[in-house]
Amino acid sequence: MRIQDALNKGEIPRSEIEILLSSILKKDKTWVIAHNDSDLNEQEMNQLDMYINRRKDNEPIAYITGEKEFYERPFIVTNDVLVPRPSTEYLIEATMKFINNKESKTIDADTDIVIWSKRYSDTVPTTIVDIGTGSGCIAITLAYEFPKLNIIATDISKNALRCAEQNIKKHNMESRIKLREGDGISAVSGLTEPFVLVSNPPYIPKNEEVQIDVSSYEPHIALFSGSDGGDLIKELIYESNKNPYCVGFCMECRTDHVTI
Template sequence: MTIKEALESAEIEPLDAEILLSSILEKPREYIIAHNDNELSMEELLTWSEFHQRRLDKEPIAYITGTKEFYGKQFLVNSNVLIPRPATEILVDLALDFLHTEKAEVRDSDTGIIAIAVPMGDMTDVQSVVDVGTGSGCIAITIKMQRPDLDVYATDISPEAINIAKLNADKYVVKIYNTEGSLLETLKNMRDPFIVVSNPPYIPEDEKLMKDVVNYEPHLALFSGKDGGDLLRELIHQAIAHPLCKGIVVECKKEHRSLFEKIQRST
């Protein structure tokens, strides 16, 4: 079977088929299109058959190929971590700007989704960033690559997620302090001022999602109580209580914006 025949016989979206074949052949999509008369080997055909069926079953492309692009870099992912999304790049941009401006700001990042930054004290001496709920590590690693001078910490309650974050840090040869634990509980001995950056679970537990999300992505990283704000409230509470936390930058739903008024009242 040629590449062209595989593409023409596919029962999935043409773009999905091109991406999967590109992954199998370890070639860019442009190669797939330009060399579609090339014959696939038996091993490639077997992998194609497996990938094709997994996509028919609505498994996300990123989990099938094992990678997802974020901020121009390819990150390793599996079903233990949330798939990085373009909207979260806005969170990274805001965090990097916030370290300079030290000003409260809200940015739209997707339909009904915002990135919000709120200062909690003097940020003049802040040289540390804590990525809470790091998942694949894409946020922490991207910030470290953009600001090598910073000390970047990554925490997650899932040991499997921490392992993926470590693999991605090794891949890009960046030093990230990865620790397993819930929210800020691993920072009790922190001695330097820091800001929190987080893309926590913020989806209401009864909200309907697409099958390729709800059936495959970790619910621990998606849902958080009746209104989606349970973990956000606890994160904000812990951030206020920590004497060295000087600011917080979070991705959340627009309706969660009011939760951050508590920070502004307490600082």
């Protein structure tokens, strides 16, 4: 079978087949499209059929390929962590403005999703604390952007921390990022230097319906948080506000959580 024939199978969108083939062939999408007359061998065809069947069962493409791009860099993704989303790239932008320009405001990231920044003091942070790091994409991206700052990445899930550790090694950030297991800000209770809290916490109300590929495959502990979605957000705000070393926070949340 030629690549062109595979792209026209029609069982799932062509754009998704391009991504799957790119993963199977270990080539970028541009190569796949440009070499559509190339033949696939039997192993590649069988793997593509398996991938397509998984996608037809609504499994996220990132879990099928084991990788997702975030801020123009590749990250390993397992089903123990959320799939990185474009809206979270705004969290990186907001954190950069918070640290570089002492700017703190609410910015739109997606429909009903905002990045909420709030400053408690004008002290310049020496550390970034990423609460609920998941794949580690936020912490690693911020380590690239702020080479002189310390980075601490925390998560309550051991399996998520394993995924983050893989990505830290992939990006050669072992000397830059410290991983800690723990719930919320308690994971950095012994920290005695000024820090900014950065987080993409769970913020979906527990009874809200979400897309089937999200509800069936992504970790619910990283998605849902109480009846209004704000349980962990309230906790993080309360704990960070009373911590004498926290200079403020940048957080992804729902629009209505900003009033919490």
